Amino acid sequence: MKSNQLITAFLAITLFIGCKPKKENQEVKTTTPNIVLFFVDDMGWQDTSVPFWDKTTEFNELYHTPNMERLAKEGMKFTQAYATAVCSPTRVSLMTGMNAARHRVTNWTLKKDQLQPMEVNHKTLSFPEWNVNGLTPVEGIDKAVHATILPQLLQEAGYFTIHTGKAHFGAIGTPGEDPSNIGFHVNIAGHAAGAPESYYGTENFGNGKKGKEEWAVPGLEKYHGQDINLTEALTIEAKEAMDIAVDKKEPFFLYMSHYAVHIPIMADDRFVQKYYDMGIDSTEAKYASLVEGMDKSLGDIMDYLEEKKLAENTIILFMSDNGGLSVHARGGEKNTHNKPLNSGKGSAYEGGIREPMIVKWPGKVAPNSVSKEQVIIEDFYPSILEMAGIKNATTIQEVDGLSFVPALTDTTFKNPERPLFWHYPNEWGPRGPGIGASSAVRLGDWKYIYYHNDGKMELFNLKEDIGETNNQIDQNIEKGKELAKVLSDHLRKVNAQMPAHKSTGKQVAFPDELLK
Incomplete structure (x- = not known):
């Protein structure tokens, strides 16, 4: 009997211990992370109070982005992150992992089957039939x-x-114009156009304006007539969409793709007065208010994640689609709004392609960390797939991007030097430094630019000359030849399109054919 009593007692104790709930910190869970890609339109490297250089600048003192500061403190800041010089090529690279030279959506899209008017009417170059x-x-x-x-x-x-927000993936009348056709369960306000006709709910976000139908922001009718900014309306809608995922108990991918800070530069009335009070140019005051409105959205999304207890299992990536607008429509001196970087949107110079990038990944990324790793927009595709735990994905296309996850999880990680490529066999329109048909490569500290119209070449050491003021092509011809070959080999490998000279009908030469 004594033996049976001992056995019974042992079983009772074992059962009690087994049924006792584990403490939260004892639980071991493998949970698929939520992913938020917070994507800003036309935001420059300097359009923030977060310094992405080794010093704080006057622009960092002007702009007020406390939530970007908050995100940078909780995550990793990338100081050498790149996109393309205009929007659609960047967005297609993001969604496919392909370099622009390979996917051939090398300029901004809108009208089906049509080259842009400034390309058709170019005086000296005939442009290829790119993927319009x-x-x-x-x-x-x-x-x-x-x-x-x-x-x-x-x-x-x-x-x-x-x-949520700007799509700009495909031309009007094609499947790609509607994000719900390319894998999104929910499409909020995304269509073919790359800019809003209006930021104001009181103006119905441009709906009802004759001749402006293609630019009017769709799908936000419930805010029409209200005193609400587009940025705020999109944020409210994004949170409601995340609620659906939470209720369904499914991980979510939120592509928070703001129309801000693209033109038209219209004041966000919640923030603009303090910038007027500074006495700065009125256009720049309105622009700064658009920046702050975008930042408020970021903070609202972060607050939502914390309130719903999702923050610790959510990755946030912050990025812009091209450099800050500077050649037109801004206040003050043209081509100076991204200094110390040269030029701005549309340019092959750093002002047109270098972006503010931050990644927060709780438990993986060291808070308040900085990476000098050189990354480019097509790298987001394999990186996000890796973050989501998707291995060996089968794709139709060849992916050019490389995952930057190793750099996120190991601050000492350094990729072997690999070249970054830009290819723009197109015409954007405005005239400014580095703007026009060109191809470029960065390898290590060196950057080489080749202009299609006149064959001009430039070579810069970005470590020594971030403003690209000292063209070393004549002083360092061997380095120029090396990079011209690297660039030309890439363009040939991906069968890149090149313009032709109208005067001769001959295709523009690859750079290594001129620099031998």
Whole structure:
């Protein structure tokens, strides 16, 4: 009996211990992370109070972005992150992992099957039939790139996918114009156009204006007539969409793609008065208010994640699609709004392509850390797939991007030097430094630019000369030849399109054909 009593007691104790709930810090869970990609339109490297250089500048003192500061303190700041010089090429690279020279959506899209008017009417160059119809999820669309698109893969992996704001993936009348066709469960206000007709709910975000239908922001009718800014309306809608994912108990991918800070430069009335009070140019005061409104949205999203107890299992990536606008529509001196970087949007110079980038990944990324790793927009595709735990994804396209996850999780990590490429066989329109048809490569500290119209070449050491003021092509011809070959080899490998000279009908030469 004594033996049986001992056995019974032992079983009772074992059962009690087994049923006792574990403390929270004892639980071991493998949870798929939520992912928020906070994407800003036309935001320059200096349009923030967060310094992305080794010193604070006057622009960092002017702009007020406390939530970017908050995100940088909680995550990693990338000081050498790049996109393309204009919007659609960047967005297609983001969604496909392809370099622009390969996917051929090398300029901004809008009208089906049509080159831009400034390309048709160019005086000296004849431009190639680039993929004016943008990105497509299905075969058979002419002048479009067919690819396995990022949200499609995330959706297949169980993510609830949300598109909010600017799309600008495909031309009007093509499948790619609607984000719900490319893997997003929810599309909020995304369509073919790359700018809003109006930021104001009191103006119905441009709806109802004759001749402006293609620019009017769709799908926000419930805010029409209200005194609300577009940035705020999009943020409210994004939070409601995340609520759906939370209720469904599904991980979500939120592509928070703001129209801000793209033109038209219209004051965000919540913030503009203090900038007027500073006495700065009125256009610049309005621009600064758009920047702060964007930052408020970031803070609202971060607050939402904390309130819903999702913050510790949510990755936030912050990025812009091209350099800050500077050649027109701004106040003050043109081509100076991104200093110390040269020029701005549309330019092959750093002001046109270097971006503010921050990544927060709780438990993986060291808070308040900085990476000098050189990354480019197509790297987001494999990086996000890796973050989501999607391995060996099968894609239609060849992916050029490399995952930057190793740099996130190990501050000592350094990729072997690899070249970064830009290719723009197009015409943007405005005239300014570094703006026009060109190709460029960065390898290590060196950057080489080749201009298609006149064959001009430039070589800069960015470590010594971040403002690209000292062209060393004549003093360092061997380095120029080396990079000209690296660039030319890439362009040939991806069968990159080149313009032709109208005077002769001959295709523009590859740079290594001129610099031998």
